Amino acid sequence: MSTYENIYKIVRQIPIGKVATYGQVSELANLSGKPRLVGYALYRVDIASDIPWHRVINAKGEISYSPLRQGGDYTQKVLLEQEGIEFNTEGKINLRQYLWHPGNY
DNA sequence: ACATTGACCCGTT
DNA sequence: GAACGGGCCAATG
Incomplete structure (x- = not known):
């Protein structure tokens, strides 16, 4: 199993509505x-793949935009909002509320 | 086989 | 708090 496949496997486990x-x-x-x-x-990862890449954000609770994804700048934001995640006035997510706490049992 | 390229995080000023 | 710098490794041409 390649390193990246490992990452993809984890990302797929992020539940809906969490980041x-x-x-x-x-x-x-x-x-x-x-x-x-x-x-x-x-x-x-392809933007149309089955991997919920949009649920992965940086440690500040902000979305990391890719220069290459400039066209779909807030695609990620829209996807998250569709899952019930809200952004504050600074465009940040409240991590205390939405951060995923992996059960792992 | 070398150089470049990338969606980051943390500790210390 | 904000800003700065170092570290980290895999895939691609």
Whole structure:
């Protein structure tokens, strides 16, 4: 299993209505301390794939926009709002409320 | 095989 | 709080 497949597997486990940070995903994927790999992996994911890439955000509770996805700038925001996640006036998510706490049991 | 490219996180000023 | 810098590794041409 490739490193990136591992990441994709974790991302697929994020429940609807919750979000996870890159750091979180990296730890769950046995890539502790290497959160960039998560971002790089998601960069390679197709926007139309079955992977809920939109539920992965940065540690500040903000959406990380990709320069390459400039056309669909708030595609990610729209998808999250459709799942009931709300943004504050600064465009940030309340992590205390929406951050995914992986059960793992 | 080398160089470039990338959606980040954390500790310290 | 905000700003800055270092570290990290895999895929791609």
